[in-house]
Amino acid sequence: MPQVPAFPAAEMDRIGRLWDRAIEAGLMASGAETKYHFTPDGKVLSVAVGRSGQLLANGERLTPSFAERLRGQMPFLAQMVTFYENNQAAGRGLDGGPEDGVSILPPPPAREPLPPVDERALAQAKAATMALVRQGKVTNEVQAMVIPSQRGVLVAVGGVDGELYVNGRALTDQWAARLRDDLPDLASDVVRLQARRAEWQDAPPADRSFELMGAACTDPNCHGVH
Structure with a gap:
């Protein structure tokens, strides 16, 4: 059986401080529902819905530029970041997100041959x-x-x-x-x-x-x- 990775306590403490800062800045309400996804290499992606309805990730607004940065920092969770980005565009918030826990998504599909350009x-x-x-x-x-x-x-x-x-x-x-x-x-x-x-x-x-x-x-x- 695969071994369960160690709980990333230090990273959770760091992200907890980021959420405290987001609450102090008025981006989200205290006690808002937050989903946590962990990777085998100790990275953490946490997502919540802010006061304005915009999604927040690790205490920051999930803007396109921040989403790109997260995909680079967390390759195991790149598709998860895109999932929440698409949810945000559709106004679905956290709906359909997987349960909290270790998230190991399949790697992105291999690059397909370029379609003929019109x-x-x-x-x-x-x-x-x-x-x-x-x-x-x-x-x-x-x-x-x-x-x-x-x-x-x-x-x-x-x-x-x-x-x-x-x-x-x-x-x-x-x-x-x-x-x-x-x-x-x-x-x-x-x-x-x-x-x-x-x-x-x-x-x-x-x-x-x-x-x-x-x-x-x-x-x-x-x-x-x-």
Whole structure:
């Protein structure tokens, strides 16, 4: 039988202090339900619903940038972080989360061969992005993230005005809904981009030209930044 890993007492004490700080800052209520997931290497992911309804992880708001950092720090729980990220986007809170305890998820699936790129859709999306460059809204199309699907493509780029543009348009709720309908196999990536835009909107406008550099998409076939 596999040996149960030692309880990470020191890490739990550290995270407990982070939650105390979150309560003092008014991010969450004292005694709020908190789920704990442990990895065999002693890492801990704890998640709760904050006062605003936003999910908190280890005492911090589960923003896209923080989620990326957690996936890098806790590879065993990378999929768990994404699960809660998707829950947050859907307004489901902690619903469906596994029981507290040691969580050993299977490794991510092997990278699949890239699907054939719809060259016509890619050309249209690039042309729309170049139009943003000409309008002065985007500095350079080279920083765009390209994500292909079986039905088309997403080309996402950060603007000099702090906006996030996808296929030539600001990623408003209406445009995001249209993209999810048109590209159902990339719906989760659209949701992730929406969450990133929401995070940007919380801060003063800033040049976001390089904000998507190195950012991961959930589709294993993401072409990355072009």
